[in-house]
Amino acid sequence: MIQQIRIDNFKSLVDFEIRLAPFTCLVGLNGSGKSTVLQALDFISQQMRGELGEWLVLRQWDKRDIGSRLTAKKNIDLFVQVELPGCDLIEWSASFNRQSLRCTSEEVFHDGIRLLKVEDAECWLTYGGDAGLRTRKIDVIFEYQGSILSQLKSNQICEILQVLKEEIASIRSLDLLSPEYLRQRTRESAGYLGLGGQKLSAYLHELGSEERERLLDQLQKVYPRLTDIDTRSLRSGWKQLDIAERFAGKILKTPARHVNDGMLRLLAVLSQLSSDEHFLLFDEIENGINPELVEFLVDALVASDHQVLVTTHSPVILNYLEDDIAKKGVIYLYKKSDGATQAIRLFEIPSLAEKLRFMGPGEAFIDTQLTELDKEIQTLQLLWVSQEGKDASVAER
Known part of the structure; x- marks a missing residue:
């Protein structure tokens, strides 16, 4: 499962971090960045497919469209943490150059060991075996887009790197799903x-x-x-x-x-639940679906073996979630005063956590003034910063 994503300098995502659950649901006001997060995850997936040029054409975007206007930085920084069976973690970080459409630097760590390093057109790969670890250098003289892993074959990299590549490449976005296309x-x-x-x-x-x-x-x-x-x-x-x-x-x-639109959308979404893709992305999951069928759809997504991320404008979607699923997976997106999108687990906000004791997840959300919620988040973040300062002071002593 992909546990955590960090991305910096992609559209409104500046120093953005999100922790993902098996089922994640993004909520927030219009323009808060919900669709942008789906696009960012799709962008990350393309790094392992090496098809950035085709991807931009498919979305009718230019290279300039993916960078943020909120910062003067040129490169887009990426970080992905993947959890393997047994709770092992793999961490991939990279810096993506928008002009060359290539990650100009990359690192992969597993269990404290660096398995991959790319810098200045040179690549180092670490392998394990009975004789212990060994590192091999590869001169990067071939052309590629995205991550260098998109071009390296399975017999050139260790099994852990192959798993990482496949997991990230298996993110599939259907954020533009529409009846016109489905027909x-x-x-x-x-x-x-x-x-x-x-x-x-x-x-x-x-x-x-x-x-x-x-x-x-x-x-x-x-x-x-x-x-x-x-x-x-x-x-x-x-x-x-x-x-x-x-x-x-x-x-x-x-x-x-x-x-009818609803049947086509259900057919498309449910067909993906038996696919080989591990992580599925859907925008505004309730669109075109009759209200009486939405619960069926949500239940199918939550019960799926796939990791799933959806966005919604409907609090009804939240009411179909068990409390423990909602606590882990409902993420509230909002924008700071500078226009940067931020994420917080909705039911980690004290007022929402209290309401969840007496209400369903959707009812708690409806009962909240979002303008006041942003103020509470700001206060909460100031408390966290203050606590981190105190903890650091105690540690120094």
Whole structure:
């Protein structure tokens, strides 16, 4: 699981840090930076895929768009902490140059041992074995984008570095998910829906029959008339998606272009819960979903084996979370006076923690004036700084 992310100089994220849970839900006012956090996680994922140029084109961005206007810094600094089974931690840090689209410096630490160092076009790799640790230097004479790990093969790096690479690369964002994209025909998916879900028809066509049956079983819990998720290949390789339903004893097939928005969104989200991606990102998860189906969707995401991060504007989403899930996973985003986005666990704020004793998570959030909440956070942070100063003074003595 990815436990912690730090990023500095990405849009409104300046010296930004967030601790992640198996299920994380971002809340906050419009413009607080919720979508930016999803974009930042997607940006971090691209470091291990080495496709930054294509990624910028896909999002219709320029190199200048990803840097922050709140600072004069040129590079974007990144830090990711990954927890392995057994509670081992791997930490990757890097400095990304926006002009070259490359991490010009990188380090990876595991159990206090530096496994990777990149600096000034030179790379050092550390390996372990029966003979002990050994370090090998590689001259970086090849072109690449993102992290150098995006170009190094599995036989060139140790197993820990390979796991790190795969974990970060398995972050998948669907923050642009929309019915318009979901209705599109596509030829192939390469195992990925696309940021907006535009490869849905091909993705479902490429699923194994067992996975498609499991997906159908899930959807039938909320769409009992549903009998089949049908895909077929048309001329030139285009894939057609049809939804089959039973009405008055007859089976009616509806092409994706005429299927309701909610069913298409549920189909896309649930299809990802059987994917090989480990960390899934969804923006405004309640969009287009009937209120009576939202609880079903939230339950499916929370119970998933995947790590999941969603954003929402609906307090109702929070009410479908158990208190312990809400305490760990609901993150409140806000902006400081200089415009930088900050994050805090919502129910670590004393007034919200007190309300949670008597109310549901969503009810506690509705019952809070967000303008007053920002003031409380500022006071809380001053107390933390004061306590850190006292602790440091005691330690010196």
